[in-house]
Amino acid sequence: MTQFTFDAPTVIRAKRDGGRLSDEAIDWVIDAYTHGRVADEQMSALLMAIFLRGMDRAEISRWTTAMVASGVHLDFSDLRRDGHRLPTVDKHSTGGVGDKITIPLVPVIAACGAAVPQAAGRGLGHTGGTLDKLESIPGFTAELSNAQVRQQLSEIGAAIFAAGELAPADRKIYALRDVTATVESLPLIASSVMSKKLAEGADSLVLDVKVGRGAFLKTEAESRELAATMVELGKAHGVPTLAVLTDMNVPLGRTVGNALEVAESLEVLAGGGPSDVVELTVRLAQEMVELAGLDGVDPAQTLQDGTAMDRFRALVAAQGGDLAAPLPIGAHSETVTAPRSGTMGDIDAMAVGLTVWRLGAGRARPGQRVQFGAGVRIHRRPGEPVAAGEPLFTLYTDTPERIAAAMAELDGGWSIVDGAEPIRPLIIDRIA
Incomplete structure (x- = not known):
């Protein structure tokens, strides 16, 4: 039997025309792109075809498996502390605005008695990346060897690191998605998240799937489908x-x-x-300790008694960071003040995310340096009283020429209202 030889134009054309990609085509294109036999512009075309035409569940599963197979697969099943096996559990967010939950959550779980091998990412589109945030701590590095990850998990219960050798196909595709307007694709989001998470070898996984204006997928129906797809992918690979x-x-x-x-x-x-940050941190922690099989622990208590802070300090020190050094802040600032008194109305997460991106906290091309001190401080949240003339937002950047474009993004992304508007619940649903 003659083996069919694939080429990039044929695979691109198949998806462009609405066909489904065979397992063999997916395996070939992921391997060929990882090793440089398919060019960036060809993969960009295929990503756009997937963005426009979609993938069925079987295609998404095979695409995910192929990306996992492109690199190493970590195994912490033998991780022990004090003679007992140490359960590993991880969390992943689909990306939001102001979503810093990983930073307090990981040390909370470590303080509860589990270990978190957190392979984190950089900023994508309008959302911030955990690694970009942590690397704003002077000296902090996310480039850890597998041996150091294992040592930190055993000693501290936590490591937050760049994916490195995990799913290298996804690392290349992830960077392309950011600059080719193909981020908001359910198949590409699901496979990107799950390839890294399955490769990092955690026993169980909790997903924080965002819904709304600041999410990649805007409707609740799309977010539900994404959540169900990723839960199915995890279970199919033996990860609760x-x-x-x-x-x-x-x-x-x-x-x-x-x-x-x-x-x-x-x-x-x-x-x-x-x-809201505390509420979501504690809720996700409760789900994680339950999946990890830890009984009788209260994640909220670790925030009150300082044990989570102790773990975070140990994590940062182990990864070269200096929490005693001042954190950077943009040298130039601009403040938006209230034109009248009233109640703070809605704040559009997408508008704020794009504002921060304009200020220099995100990337317009792969590998671009971000400004650690760029960002927005929100002085009044929805439902809080506002007096005329008081600060609503402060914008920070090291490049003042960025401020005008950033202010234009923010304009129209907030309101002041008379009376109180109903506040949406933070937790919408749980999908298992």
Whole structure:
């Protein structure tokens, strides 16, 4: 039997014309792109075809499996502490605005007695990346060897690291999606998330799937389908997985940026911080400790008694960071003040995300450096009283020429109303 030889134009044409990709075609194109036999412009064309034409569940599953197979697969099944096996559990967010939850959540879980191998990402489109945020801490590095990840999990219970050798196909595709307007694709989001998470070898996984204006998928129906697809992918690969649908119409917390969000996360770890950030951190932690089989632990208590903060300090120190050094803040700032008194109305998460991107906290091309001190401080959240002339938003950047475009993005993304508007619940549903 003659083996069919694939080529990029044929695979692109098949999806462009609405066909489904065979397992063999998917295996070939992922391997060929990983090893440079398919060019960036060819993969860009295929990604756009997938964006426009979609994929069925079988295609998504095979695409995910092929990306996992493109690199190493970590295994922590033998991880032990004090003679007992240490359960591993991870969390992934589909990306939001002001979503700094990983930073307080990982040390909370470590303080509860599980280990979190957190392969994190950089900013994508209008959303911030956990690695960009943590790298705003002077000295912090996310480039860890597999041996160091294992050592930190055993000793501290946590490691937050760049994917490195995990799903290298996804790393290349992820960067392309960011600059080719193919981010908001359910098949590409599901396979990107799950390839990294399956490769990192956690025993179980909790997904935070965003819904609303600041999410990649805008409708609740799309977000539900994404959650169900990823839960199915996890279970099919033998990893117990559940998803929590959460609101992303409004930014999380009172800061959006890199260093600004680290500072707010430290407030949460110190027992304070915005109520919505604390609520989501604790809810996801409860789901994670339950999946990890830990009984009788209260994640909220770790924020109050300082044990989560102790784990975070140990994590940062292990990865070269210096929490005693001041966090960067943009040298130039501009403040938006209230034109009248009233109540803060809705704040559009997408408008704020794009504002922060314009200020320099995100990327317009792969590999571009981000400004650690760029961002927005939100002084009044929806439902809070506002007096005429008081600050509503402060914008920070090191490049003042960016401020005009950033202000234009923010304009129209907020309102002041008379009386109170109903506040949407943060937790929408749980999908298991």
